Amino acid sequence: MYTASVAETSGLCAQENRNQAIYFPRGLPGLETYHHFRVEALPDNRVFSMLRSTEEAGLALILVDPFPFIPGYRVELAGSDLAELEINGEADVLIFTTVTVGKERLFTNLAAPIVINAAGKRGKQLVLPERSEELRVPLVKL
Amino acid sequence: MLVLTRKPGESIVIGEDIEVKVISVDGEAIRLGVTAPRKVPVYRREIVEAIREENLRAARSAAKLGQDLNRLLKGQET
Numbered sequence: 001m002y003t004a005s006v007a008e009t010s011g012l013c014a015q016e017n018r019n020q021a022i023y024f025p026r027g028l029p030g031l032e033t034y035h036h037f038r039v040e041a042l043p044d045n046r047v048f049s050m051l052r053s054t055e056e057a058g059l060a061l062i063l064v065d066p067f068p069f070i071p072g073y074r075v076e077l078a079g080s081d082l083a084e085l086e087i088n089g090e091a092d093v094l095i096f097t098t099v100t101v102g103k104e105r106l107f108t109n110l111a112a113p114i115v116i117n118a119a120g121k122r123g124k125q126l127v128l129p130e131r132s133e134e135l136r137v138p139l140v141k142l
Numbered sequence: 143m144l145v146l147t148r149k150p151g152e153s154i155v156i157g158e159d160i161e162v163k164v165i166s167v168d169g170e171a172i173r174l175g176v177t178a179p180r181k182v183p184v185y186r187r188e189i190v191e192a193i194r195e196e197n198l199r200a201a202r203s204a205a206k207l208g209q210d211l212n213r214l215l216k217g218q219e220t
Binding site: 078100129 | 180181183184185186188189190192193194195196197198199200201203204205206207211212214215216
């Protein structure tokens, strides 16, 4: 088993190769027909970013680095995840969660983190059954 | 679909390394025990549906905000 530890592996630490699309072999649940996305940084914002489809420019999800917001949040990758994502080392791993915007708050989905191999350009949305009640966790007030 | 009748304590085997056992039956609630290799994800159907909905909601959020997004997210860092 491989445990991605918190700060070192999260966020946009891998700046290189940003322009090359990340391949999601299984797509994302609900968006299964899209397989190529790019992580776009937002200007002057180190916490939020966008996962934008390279196949459909209008399709994007807001991402957040969950670790600064959610103490104790852990994402464990099984050996099969490492193999599927072709992960060779912890330094290549980026972990994000998706964000929804409510009237007064931002929410994030801790049950389904998006794991990206920044070096190998492969991605996957995991399902964490133990977090199944945490699909819409308040993140910050607007 | 293959339909099998099982009693509590009995199980079915799927392939070589997956076993689903009926632990107990209490009215409409059936407790199942699943033994499977770690690489085989096992979860309730509802969670997959819920994640699907949440992803679509996230995509709608981003699309709706468009250019306002940067302004909204700025200053929301911890």
